[in-house]
Amino acid sequence: MQGLVASTADRPLLSAIENAGLLGITSKQLASTTGRPVVEVEATLRRLSQAQRVLRVGKGLWILPRYKGQPGEESDVRGPSWYLDRFLKGFELPGPDPFQGEIQFNPNEELPVHRWWPYVQGFSAEFVRRTCEAFDIGPGKVVLDPFAGSGTVSVEARLRGAQTIASELMPVAAMVIRAKHLWTAAPSRVRSAARKLVVRARRGTPAPPPFLRETSRQFAPGALDSLLRMRAELERLPAGEVRSLLELAFAGVLVASSRLKRSPCLGYARKPEVGAETPYQRFLGMAELIATDLTWLKPQRGRFGPPAQVLEENSKQLDLPEASVDLAITSPPYVNGMDYVMNYKLEMAWLGQVRSYEDLARLKSDMVACDNVSPSVISAHEAGRWVKEDGWLSHALGQIEENIASKTVYRRRDMAEIVAKYFDDLVPVIVAVHRALRPGGKFVVVNGDSWMAGSYVPGDLLFGRLAVRAGFEVEKFEVARVRRSGQRRDFLLRESVLTLRKGAS
Ligand SMILES: C[S@@+](CC[C@H](N)C(=O)[O-])C[C@H]1O[C@@H](n2cnc3c(N)ncnc32)[C@H](O)[C@@H]1O
Structure with a gap:
């Protein structure tokens, strides 16, 4: 029928x-x-x-x-529709508008400069371009990303002639952004330095392995030997543009030369064993790609803005001059989302950016809280006023606590406190962005909602509510895509684009 x-x-x-x-x-x-x-x-x-x-x-x-009848859709339980309906009505928004276009990083793998560092958690360049177009970003304008990741916003806005500021705490990401703005390096020098490095590495001696205990498990012996030889030669290069670009190329081939994959978290993969030659070839391939893009950039140089101002710091301490920024675009870590430090420890250890497990732990405790953060960091944290006073947040936190209390075993019994700290970590960033924007300036935020401990947390809408408390107006809410919850495959979550505006007064 x-x-x-x-x-x-x-x-x-x-x-x-x-x-x-x-x-x-x-x-x-x-x-x-x-x-x-x-x-x-x-x-x-x-x-x-x-x-x-x-x-x-x-x-x-x-x-x-x-x-x-999906969990959270019953009338007595607060699920996605309950929150969304009230959010839209509360701010007199028509939506949710479906967002048209690609938002995820994948298509960037074909694009000049963006492809120097494939970053699963990144924006699509198209999304940034369209946002910049919508807000008339060009020469004379300033664009900020307070959670800059691989610097997609800074690269795209600079290509349009704007000045850009990228704030990012994770050293490998800050290094990537800086390298992705080295547009004056001579392509021929990059090519020849890469070739010479490989020749010397084959003849030379390997550097000592990084401190990570699992190094010999992560790499086949031949590939490990080649990578350590390249690492030794990289350290001998004089500091400067070419070295930075080759470090980027080297970091970019580590996972591909290992027994690991990132999808999106780093883990062991079933794949053919990588031989000793592969790391050299991949490195040369990446250097060639960089050289090709530098050649593409050269004749257009006059049109671009200056290299990004990269602030390698905790965005909670972001302190930019008042009313100095025209547009902020960002995607914060999602609530209960990725442990970025664990996911990128491989590159950070190989580049010498972290030298011990203590370094990793310190870095993790400064990042926006995720569910892998040390229990001592959580127990030392006192929830802030804005978080305590938000009725929706208190409800969600109460529900998480109740659900965990009813379970005999749960991975993190302090999950509600982790979530409270997550939002507390975002508050100073929202306040700093509001201060830095010019009156009328926009803050475009790509974010998501979450399902955890049997409770629904509308992370994107809660971000909006905290932003309103900081003085923003909510202008638009668009649903970019539907995604599946990692904890409940049958529960559909969303990725959204929230547009905020700093009022004129
Ligand atoms: C979703 S990613 C951003 C990706 C970015 N939109 C792009 O296109 O590459 C979020 C970033 O926030 C960074 N981050 C987390 N906590 C931070 C903090 N306290 N200060 C600065 N950056 C932080 C992470 O290292 C991560 O790179």
């Missing part, structure tokens, strides 16, 4: 509804996504609804029936 009702012509419509997941999608949005007239879409929806293939929920939102 169902097969007769839904034809192949219905597929684009059904897959658009599927993509909207728990959030649902309106008939107008469906019409624009599928390129069909609204009346036709509405007629199809009526037919599919009679056959129980789609379901109308709330105010004209369509979902697939399997999303009905």
Whole structure:
């Protein structure tokens, strides 16, 4: 019966509804996504609804029936729709608008400069470009990213002629951003220095391995030997642009030359054993790519802004002159998200940016809190006023505590405190960005929501509420994509784009 009702012509419509997941999608949005007239879409929806293939929920939102009754959708429990509905109404927003376009890093792997450091957690260059276009970013404008990662914002905004500021705590990321702004290096020097380095490495002696206990497990013996030889030669290079670019190339081939993969967390992979020659070839390949992009940049140099100002510091201490920034774009770590330090310890150890497990622990305790942070850092933390006074946050924290109390075993019994610290860590950054923006300046934030300890935490909306407390107005909320929860594969989460505005007064 169902097969007769839904034809192949219905597929684009059904897959658009599927993509909207728990959030649902309106008939107008469906019409624009599928390129069909609204009346036709509405007629199809009526037919599919009679056959129980789609379901109308709330105010004209369509979902697939399997999303009905998802955890958090019952009326007495606060789930995604409960929060989203109130957030949109509270700020008189029409949405949630579906965001059009690519937001994730993947397409950057083909793009000049961005491809020097493939960074799974990064923005797509297209997203930054469109945001800069929307806010008229060009020469004379200043763009800030307080959680700069691999520097996508600074590279894209500089290409448009703007001045850029990138604040980032993790040393390997700060190093990557600096290197990605070395646009005056001579391509021929990069190529010849890379070739000479490989020749010398083959003849030379290996450097001592980094301090990580698992090094010999992470690499096949031949590949490890080649990498250590290259590392020894890198240390002999004189400081300067070429060395920085070759360090970037070297760091960029470590995982590919190992038994590991990053997807997005670093872990062991089943893959063919890497031979002794591979690290040399990959390194030369990366150096060639950098040289090619430097050649592409050269004739256009006059159009670009200056190299990014990279602040390698804790963004909680960000202190920029008041009203000096036109646009801030960022993506903070997500609540209960990645442990960046553990994920990038390999590169940091090989580059000598961290020299011991104590260095790693110190760095981790300064990062925005994640669920891998040391229990002593959490127990020493006293929740701040804004976090304590936010009704939604208190509710979510209370629910997490209650759920954990009812379990005999749970990985982190201090999860509610971790989440409280996570939001506390964001508050000074939001305040600093607000101060730094010019009146009317925008703050565009890509963020996500989370499912943890049997509770739903709307991290993106809570960020918005804290921003309002700091003086921002909420201008727009867009849903960029639906993603699956790591803890409950059947629970759909979102990635969103929140646009905030600093008022004129
Ligand atoms: C989602 S990533 C940003 C990715 C970036 N949008 C890009 O395109 O590459 C978040 C970044 O925040 C950084 N971070 C976390 N805590 C920080 C802190 N307290 N101060 C500065 N940066 C921090 C992490 O190291 C990570 O690189």
